[in-house]
Amino acid sequence: MTAAPVVTRFAPSPTGYLHLGHVRSALEGWRAARTAGGRFLLRLEDIDRGRCRDEFAAAILDDLTWLGVAWDGPVRRQSEHFDDYRRALDRLATLGVLYPCFCTRRAIQAEIARAGGAPQGEAALPYPGTCRRLSPAERDEKRDSGLDYALRLDLAHALTLTGPLDWIEETGGEPRRISADPAALGDVVLARKDVPTSYHLAVTVDDTIQGVTLVTRGEDLAPSTHIHRLLQELLGLPTPCYRHHELLTDGSGRRLAKRDRATTIRAMRAAGMTPAEILDRALAPEI
16 A cells, blocks of 8 residues: 655744744655655644734745745735634534633633642643633523634543543654543633634644645644644544654753744844755754
8 A cells, every 4th residue: 555645834923034944844744755756735823913024924935945945835824714714613513512711811710829839831731710710691691792702622522522641752763652641721712803824733633624734833732632633523624643843942941932932034144144054054053
């Protein structure tokens, strides 16, 4: 039997310019596809229209082209495919695994603190389930009043529909079967009142539509795979293999990030660095 062709993807958000960490991630997928004679796809995760900008999207394409990292087929822009996500949401609603959440971020943090734990980061503790406990009448009253809300995954109910789940994680050695344990992320947000998707839902749907067979991404996103595997099962979608690579860090051991103003590829180009020099630095263990 002939093995299915390897299809990977690079999926940056156009909220800033590419830095070396992005290039590292792109190279992981690009090399995996090219080594196997497969396809390497490019996707722009631009559902956050408040932070995503066209100039950043154009710069991503330009930087990758200049570096010689070529992708196959058209670029998929998430903002152009909201109907795909609405159909997935409708399926989840039919299964009864969604509920509206009217809590603000401040209210969520306050409830976690009252429960005896202080959040150490944006996703340090799962959502405490405040709005899951609302009655149907209370939910209708809040919606009718015009309050903003998000649609959350009812994790406990979802797990009763799926049973135990796992996925194949590719490593430097033998592939490993990983048991999914979504409880650490809890009732994640899958959509908002005015946007019919979130990162978790969009990436799960997109990987299926694009025929991705191997998801290559940074190890910081490994925890999300537990939720993505659950969504795949609920939606009846195939499960790709995964490969979570080490992150590129600076001299202090901190991973490169846009919010920390990591040096951009634009700046390196302006300083006279060649594509080969930048690619070499992106593959180094640290910079």
